[in-house]
Amino acid sequence: NEDETLLPAFGDENITVPGYKILREIGQGGMSTVVLARRLEDNKKIVLKVLFTKGQEDPLALKRFMQEYTLISCLTNKHIINIYERAFAADFAYIAMEYFPNGDLSQRIKNSGISPEKASEYLRQMAVGLQAVHEINVVHRDLKPGNILFRDDDSLTITDFGAAKNISSEFEDITVNNMVVGTPYYMSPEQASGMKVDKRSDMYSLGVMFYQMLNGRRPFTANSISQLIYAHINEEAPPLPEHLKKFQPLVNGLMAKDPSERFQNANDIITGLDWL
Numbered sequence: 001n002e003d004e005t006l007l008p009a010f011g012d013e014n015i016t017v018p019g020y021k022i023l024r025e026i027g028q029g030g031m032s033t034v035v036l037a038r039r040l041e042d043n044k045k046i047v048l049k050v051l052f053t054k055g056q057e058d059p060l061a062l063k064r065f066m067q068e069y070t071l072i073s074c075l076t077n078k079h080i081i082n083i084y085e086r087a088f089a090a091d092f093a094y095i096a097m098e099y100f101p102n103g104d105l106s107q108r109i110k111n112s113g114i115s116p117e118k119a120s121e122y123l124r125q126m127a128v129g130l131q132a133v134h135e136i137n138v139v140h141r142d143l144k145p146g147n148i149l150f151r152d153d154d155s156l157t158i159t160d161f162g163a164a165k166n167i168s169s170e171f172e173d174i175t176v177n178n179m180v181v182g183t184p185y186y187m188s189p190e191q192a193s194g195m196k197v198d199k200r201s202d203m204y205s206l207g208v209m210f211y212q213m214l215n216g217r218r219p220f221t222a223n224s225i226s227q228l229i230y231a232h233i234n235e236e237a238p239p240l241p242e243h244l245k246k247f248q249p250l251v252n253g254l255m256a257k258d259p260s261e262r263f264q265n266a267n268d269i270i271t272g273l274d275w276l
Helices: 061-072 105-111 116-135 199-215 225-234 242-255 266-275
Strands: 020-028 033-039 044-052 083-088 092-098 148-150 156-158
Touching: 020 044, 044 061, 061 083, 061 092, 105 148, 105 199, 116 156, 116 199, 116 242, 116 266, 199 242, 199 266, 242 266
Parallel strands: none
Antiparallel strands: 020 033, 033 044, 044 092, 083 092, 148 156
8 A cells, every 4th residue: 555655765865744644655857856755734735846955066957847836837727737735844855746547648658549539638738837837937948748738537737847947037058968858759840949938939839739649650751860950941741641630730830940830829729720
């Protein structure tokens, strides 16, 4: 029974997070460790993303880690992850956020495939969530199936805003050694080129995911990151199979190389879906 399991969650160290009982480790990222916990006040399962600060040499590490809370904690959209709190202890900082028991979009694509009708519905839900994000001048910059998670009622939620950027002048763009952020399979041409991105870059990433949901595979694959980036910048997405042709205008409108030729906002995607 996981509720009775206390694991050494961080290497050989046991830690205590006030108000939570740690159940098990979920995974580790570049900067943080993610654990499943139970919130003691209401017995609710919560995900804790934890960053150890003791001995941390990178002065921007904590700032990047806390950015997710800073950017989207004000949102209450159904299709955006709920972030409950952030806090600091002596040796670590943590963010408490919603737990999703039903897996992510990448698992669904891989395990059973997605029907065109379901792909369209998922795209609509992502567009609704993304519109709320864009309205507060935030660009996600790392949209991919692994960051689309599902609740018990099968509604999807956009998660992981660690690479996000506020495109107003109020927030600094926090990157690592000025490297391009994001996942190469889903990057827009301008993002892959290291150019300035705006909301239309997220439109392109949605297009890649929509293509993958419809066709069961990504539009571009390559043997190296440089070849993949070249494809995003220079090659048109392969056409959809004949039985999916009615979705081609929507894919083209999302994945246009020139941002000015793409859908300009998430509401345009919803209009396109309604037209279909």
